Amino acid sequence: MRRQLFVNGALLALALGTLGVVWATREAPTTSELTARKNKLLPDFKKDLVSRLVLSQDGRELVLEATAPGEFRIVKPWPERADVATVSQLLGSLDLASALRSAEDVATAQAALGPSALRLRVEMGGKSAILALGGPAPSPTGARYAEVTEDGVSKRYVVTAGVATELGLPFDKFREPRLLEYGRSELAKIGLVQGNDKLELSQAEHGAFFVELGGARELASRDLVERLLTALARLSTEHFVEADEAKKALSDSSLRVSLTLTDKQAPPIALAFGVCPTDSAEALVLKEQAGKGPRAGCIPAEVGAALRVTAAEARLEGPFAARTDEVEELRIGQGSQKLDLARKDRGFVLRAPSSTDVPLDAGNARISAILSAKGQRPTAPKLAELGLLPSQGDVSIQIAGADEATHRSERVLVGKKRPDGGICVQRLADQVVLCFDAEAAHAFEPDATLLKGLNLFRFAPSELQSFSLENKGLRQTVRRSPEGSYTLEEPKGFKHDGSLVADAVQTLGTLQAVRWVPGGDLARFGLEAPRLRVSITLAEGGGSRELFVGAPTAGGFFARASTDPGVFVLSRANLDVLTAPLIERALLPLPEAELASIQLESGGRSLQLTRIQERWQGGLSDETVQAILALKAERAVHLGAETPAEGLAKPATTLRFTAKNGQQLRLRVGANDTLDDSPIAYARLDGVDATFALSARAATMLRDATDPKPPHD
Numbered sequence: 001m002r003r004q005l006f007v008n009g010a011l012l013a014l015a016l017g018t019l020g021v022v023w024a025t026r027e028a029p030t031t032s033e034l035t036a037r038k039n040k041l042l043p044d045f046k047k048d049l050v051s052r053l054v055l056s057q058d059g060r061e062l063v064l065e066a067t068a069p070g071e072f073r074i075v076k077p078w079p080e081r082a083d084v085a086t087v088s089q090l091l092g093s094l095d096l097a098s099a100l101r102s103a104e105d106v107a108t109a110q111a112a113l114g115p116s117a118l119r120l121r122v123e124m125g126g127k128s129a130i131l132a133l134g135g136p137a138p139s140p141t142g143a144r145y146a147e148v149t150e151d152g153v154s155k156r157y158v159v160t161a162g163v164a165t166e167l168g169l170p171f172d173k174f175r176e177p178r179l180l181e182y183g184r185s186e187l188a189k190i191g192l193v194q195g196n197d198k199l200e201l202s203q204a205e206h207g208a209f210f211v212e213l214g215g216a217r218e219l220a221s222r223d224l225v226e227r228l229l230t231a232l233a234r235l236s237t238e239h240f241v242e243a244d245e246a247k248k249a250l251s252d253s254s255l256r257v258s259l260t261l262t263d264k265q266a267p268p269i270a271l272a273f274g275v276c277p278t279d280s281a282e283a284l285v286l287k288e289q290a291g292k293g294p295r296a297g298c299i300p301a302e303v304g305a306a307l308r309v310t311a312a313e314a315r316l317e318g319p320f321a322a323r324t325d326e327v328e329e330l331r332i333g334q335g336s337q338k339l340d341l342a343r344k345d346r347g348f349v350l351r352a353p354s355s356t357d358v359p360l361d362a363g364n365a366r367i368s369a370i371l372s373a374k375g376q377r378p379t380a381p382k383l384a385e386l387g388l389l390p391s392q393g394d395v396s397i398q399i400a401g402a403d404e405a406t407h408r409s410e411r412v413l414v415g416k417k418r419p420d421g422g423i424c425v426q427r428l429a430d431q432v433v434l435c436f437d438a439e440a441a442h443a444f445e446p447d448a449t450l451l452k453g454l455n456l457f458r459f460a461p462s463e464l465q466s467f468s469l470e471n472k473g474l475r476q477t478v479r480r481s482p483e484g485s486y487t488l489e490e491p492k493g494f495k496h497d498g499s500l501v502a503d504a505v506q507t508l509g510t511l512q513a514v515r516w517v518p519g520g521d522l523a524r525f526g527l528e529a530p531r532l533r534v535s536i537t538l539a540e541g542g543g544s545r546e547l548f549v550g551a552p553t554a555g556g557f558f559a560r561a562s563t564d565p566g567v568f569v570l571s572r573a574n575l576d577v578l579t580a581p582l583i584e585r586a587l588l589p590l591p592e593a594e595l596a597s598i599q600l601e602s603g604g605r606s607l608q609l610t611r612i613q614e615r616w617q618g619g620l621s622d623e624t625v626q627a628i629l630a631l632k633a634e635r636a637v638h639l640g641a642e643t644p645a646e647g648l649a650k651p652a653t654t655l656r657f658t659a660k661n662g663q664q665l666r667l668r669v670g671a672n673d674t675l676d677d678s679p680i681a682y683a684r685l686d687g688v689d690a691t692f693a694l695s696a697r698a699a700t701m702l703r704d705a706t707d708p709k710p711p712h713d
Contacts, residue, residue, distance in 0.1 A: 039098045041148050041157065042122070042129055047091040054121035055171065062171045074174060079293050083176045086169065093166035094122065094131070099157035103137070103145055106156055111135060111145035113156075118168055133159075133168055172240045179235040179287050179295055180269070182261060185406070189260035190228060192309055199309055201225065203262075206408030207401050208321060210430070211314045218430045222321040224313050231306035232259075235285060237297025241277065246286040246296030250274045257307055267291060273304045317374045319412045319425055319434065319444075320397055324368045328400045332446040334393035334414070339446035341366065350451060359453040365515040366451050369443035370395065375434025378424070386424040386433065387416030395425070395444055414444050439553065442518045449566060450516045456561050456568070457511040457536070457545055464505060465539040471532040471579050474639065478504070478582065482539075488582060491639060493689065495584040507577045508536060511547070513568035514555050525558035525567055526551025532579060549575060581636035585692065587685055589657050589665040592629055596660045600628075602653040605706040624705055628655070631667070633692035634680060642691055646682035647671025653702045669699050 048069070055062040063076040064087065072082040108114060112135025120131045127150075134145035142161025147154055184207070192199045201211045201220050211220040241249075250272040257271040267290035276282040276298035283304030286296040332339040340352035341363060348363030350356050383389035391413035401407050415424040421438025436444075443450075466479040468490070477490040478501055488496035522528050527550040534547035546562035549570055559570035598609040598616075609618035609625065616625045642648045647670035655667040670682040679696035 040095075041097045041099055041131060041146065041159070041163075042094060044127070044129070044150075045095055045122070046124060047095050049124040050091060050122060052121075052123040053087075053090070054123075055118070056121075057118040058116050060171065062174060064174065078175060078295075080295065081176050082174050086173050090167070090169060090174075093163070094120070097131075097159065097163050097167065099146070100140075100143060100160055101158050103156040103158050106145060111147070111156060113145060113147050120167065131167070133164060175240055175295075177236045177238060177297075179237060179285060179297060179299075180232055180259075180271075182259070182269075183233075184229050185402070186262055187229075187232075187259055188262045189258075190232075191258035191260070192307065193256045193258075194308060195254055197311075199311060199314060201228070201314070207406035208408060208410075208429070213311055213315060216430070218432055219316045219321045219427060220314055221316045222323060224309060225321075227306050228309070231303050234303045235271075235287075235299060237285075237299055239276070239278070239282070239298040241284060241296040241298065243286070243294040243296055245277065246284060246294075249277050249284055250286050255304065255308060273307065316432075317377075317434065318371060319373060319375070319395065319427060320371055320399075320410045321429075322371060322397060322399045322410065324364050324371055326399050326401075327367050327371070327397045329398035330367055330370070331396045332393065332444065333395075334446050337393075337446040339448055341451065348451075350448060353446075353448055358451045359455075361454045361512075362451050362516075365454060366443075367397075369450075369515055370397075373436055373440040373443055375425070375436045375440075378433060378435055381424075381433040383426070383433070386435070387418065388413055388424055388426050388433070391426070392416045392423075393444075393446075417441065439517075445518065447518050450518065452516055452564070452566065454513045454515070454568075455511075456513055456563065457508055457547075459509045459536075459538055459542065461505050461509060463538050463540075463542055464509070465537045465542075467504070467508060467537070468535040469504070469532065469578055469582075470534075474581065476582050480505075480539075491583075494639075496582050497584045497586075500580055500582045500585070503577050504580075504582065507574050508534065508545075508547075511561075511574070513559075514571050516566055516568045517553075517558065519565070519567055522550075522560075522567075525560075527558060527560055527567070531557075532575065534578060549578075581639060581690070583636050583639070583688075583690060585633040585636065587631040587633060587667055587683065587692065587694070588629055589667070589685055589687065590659055590663075594659050594661075595657060597658045598628065599656040599658070600653065600702065600706045601656070602703045602706040607706045620705060624701070627698075627701060628705070631694075631698060633683060633694050634675070634678070635693050637675070637682065637691045637693050639690045641689070642670075642682075642684055645671065646684075646691055648682060648684055648691070652681070653699065653706075655702065669694060669702060672696065672699070 051066045053064040053072070061076060062074065064072040064082050065075050067073045070088065071084060072087045074080050074082045103111065113132050118133040122129050122131070130149040132147040132149075134147065137143040137145050137158040140160070142164070143158050144161070144164040145156060146159045146164075147156045188203055190201045199211065201209050203209050209220040209225045210217050253272040253274045255273040257273070259269040259271070261268065270288045272286045274284045276284045279298060281301060282298040283301045284296065285299055285304065286294060288294045328343050330339070330341040338352040339350075341348055341350055341358065343363070344357070347360045348358035350358050378386065393414045394411055395414060396409055396411040398409050399407065411428045412425040413428065415426075417423055421441060422436055423441040423444060424433055424435040425444065426433050461480070462484070464480050466477060468475065468477045470476075475490050476488065478496060479487050479489055481487070486496055486498070486501050488494055527548050530548040530550050532547075532549040536545040538544065544562075548560045550558040553569055556569045556571045557575055558567055560567050595611055597611065600607045600609075607618060607620070609616050609620060648668050651668035651670050653669040657665045657667070665686040667683060667685050670684075672679065672681050674680065675693050680693040681696060681699035683692045683694040684690070685692070
C-alpha cells in the first residue's frame with residue numbers, strides 16, 4: 001500500500017513538473033514551428049505578442065505601442081492613433097520576411113548598415129529583435145542587405161526587393177489618414193467663418209439641422225447639410241504637413257470651421273483651410289482640439305470647396321428637409337379629404353382614401369413632387385391674407401433616420417387656394433412661410449389619382465404592326481413586316497434610318513410618365529392642339545394606342561395617352577426621340593463596291609480618290625478614306641427644299657461620287673451653325689430632298705482632306 005502511494009506521488013510530481021515546463025515555455029516556438037520558420041528573418045516572431053515597435057532612420061524615430069489586440073498608438077513623434085491597416089501590413093511582412101541568402105562576409109560599410117540605415121526594433125513577450133535594412137545587394141535586381149540582431153548576436157542576409165519594399169514603409173504611412181473621426185450623430189454644431197461672413201448650423205433632436213439666418217432659426221437645406229457632412233467625412237490625407245508649417249501657411253486662412261460635439265466633455269474642434277504648400281491644386285487643412293496634438297495635411301481641393309457656404313445655399317426653400325428615399329409616410333389632409341401613403345416592402349400602400357398597393361415609382365414621384373417644390377418667401381407675411389389663418393389643411397411626412405433616435409416627423413400647414421391657383425404653406429418646425437405657383441400647388445392636394453403607376457405602354461417590337469408620328473407638318477409612318485423588317489411609308493421617297501426607328505420603337509414600347517398631374521382643361525395643357533400625335537397599331541388583335549403631347553412644363557411636356565384619361569408629364573428625351581425625322585442619315589449615296597471615284601473640292605483645292613482593285617488611291621490615309629465612306633449626319637434638320645441660310649448654293653465643300661456605270665451624285669456641305677447647342681454644318685445629298693446636320697468635326701475633316709500635309713521625314 002505504501003509502495004502504491006509512493007508511485008502515485010512520484011507520478012503526480014512528474015505531471016506537475018511537466019505542466020510547469022509547458023507553462024514556462026508556452027510562448028516559445030515549438031520544434032515544428034522553428035523548422036517551418038528556419039529561413040525567416042525572425043524565426044521566433046509572433047505578431048500577436050508584439051507590444052512595441054520602434055522605427056528609426058537618419059535621426060528620426062517612430063514609436064508605436066499596442067493598446068489592444070490588433071491596435072497600436074503612435075507615442076512618438078505624433079501622439080495619435082496609428083493606422084490599423086499599415087501596422088497590420090508591417091506585422092504581416094515581418095512574419096513572412098525570408099532571407100534570400102547569407103551575407104556574413106559583407107562588411108558594414110559595404111552593406112550600408114551604418115547609423116543612417118532603417119532599423120525596426122520589435123518587442124514581444126519580454127524579448128526584442130532589431131532588423132536593419134541596408135543598401136543594394138549585387139543580385140537579383142532590387143535586392144538589399146539586411147541585418148538581424150537578437151540576444152546581442154547579429155546576422156547579415158540578402159533580401160529581395162519585395163521584402164525591402166514591405167519593410168521600408170515611410171513613417172507618415174503609419175498615421176491614421178482620417179483627420180476627423182466623428183460622425184453625424186456626434187456633431188452638435190457646425191460653425192463656418194469665411195472672411196467677415198459667419199454661419200452656424202446646429203443639430204436638433206432627431207437629427208434635423210437648423211441654421212441661424214437674419215436672427216431667426218430655420219430648417220437648413222437638406223442638400224447643403226449632406227454636402228457639409230460628406231465633406232467632413234472626406235477629411236482624410238495621404239500627404240501630412242507638420243503642424244508648425246501648416247499654422248504658418250494658414251495664418252490668414254479665409255475659411256475656418258468649428259465643430260461642437262454632442263459629448264459635453266469633449267472640447268470643440270477647430271479646422272482651418274487654405275492652399276497646400278507643396279501642391280497648389282490641393283487644399284490644406286489643420287485640425288486642432290484641446291488635449292490632442294494638432295494634425296494637418298493636404299486634401300482634394302473639392303473637399304475644402306464644399307465647405308464654403310453662402311447664406312442663400314443654407315436656406316431651405318422647400319416645405320421639408322428630407323430626401324425622397326427617407327420618407328416613410330406621407331399624409332395630406334384637406335377638410336374631409338385625406339391621403340395616407342406609406343412604404344411597404346418594395347412599394348407603397350395607399351391607406352386613404354382607399355386601401356390599395358401603389359407602385360414604387362409612382363409613390364416616389366408623388367413624394368418627390370412635394371419635396372422638390374421651391375417656394376417664394378413673402379415679405380412680412382400676414383397669415384390671414386395668405387389663407388393660413390385659419391389654414392385649409394396640412395401635409396406631414398415621417399422621416400426614417402439611421403436609427404430610432406433620428407426618426408422624426410415634419411409638418412406644414414396649407415393655406416387656401418389663391419385666385420391665381422397658387423397656395424402658401426407654413427413650416428411648423430420654424431414658422432417659415434413659402435408660397436408656390438399653381439402648378440406646384442397641385443402636389444399639396446390629397447389627390448390619389450396622382451399615385452397611378454408610371455408605365456404607359458408595354459409591348460415588344462414583335463407585337464408592333466405600324467406607328468405614325470405627326471408633328472410640325474411632318475407625318476411619318478413606319479410599318480413592320482412579320483419578318484421583322486421596317487419600311488418608311490411616309491414621307492414617300494425616303495429610306496428609314498435603322499437606329500432611329502429602333503429607338504422610336506423601344507421608346508414607345510416602354511413608355512413611362514415622369515409624373516401624373518391633376519386633370520383639368522385640356523387647353524391649359526396644350527392638348528387640344530397637340531405638338532405631337534402618335535398612333536400605334538399592334539398586330540394580331542392587339543388593338544391600338546394613341547399619345548398626345550402638349551405644352552412644356554417642368555421636367556418635360558404635358559401629355560395624354562388613349563389608355564388612360566389622366567394627364568402626365570413626358571420627358572424631353574422621349575419627345576426628342578419621337579420628333580426626330582426617321583429618314584436615312586448615311587451620306588454615302590452608293591455602296592462602296594459600286595463607286596469608281598470620289599472627288600473632294602474645298603477652298604479652290606481639289607483631290608480625287610480612285611478605287612483600283614478594291615483599294616482607294618489618291619494621297620489620303622486609310623483612316624480618312626474610311627471616315628469619308630462612313631459619313632453619317634447627326635440628324636435631318638428638315639425635309640424639302642434648302643434655304644438660303646444653309647449656304648448650300650455656294651458650298652464650302654463638295655464631294656462628287658462617280659459610279660462605275662458613270663452615274664454622278666454630289667454631297668454639298670454648307671454654312672456652319674449650332675443645333676441643340678452643338679456645332680454643325682448643313683449638308684445635302686443629291687437625290688434626297690432633305691437638309692442634314694453634319695457634325696462640325698466631320699465638316700472640318702472633309703475640308704482639311706483637300707489640303708493633306710506632306711509626310712514627315
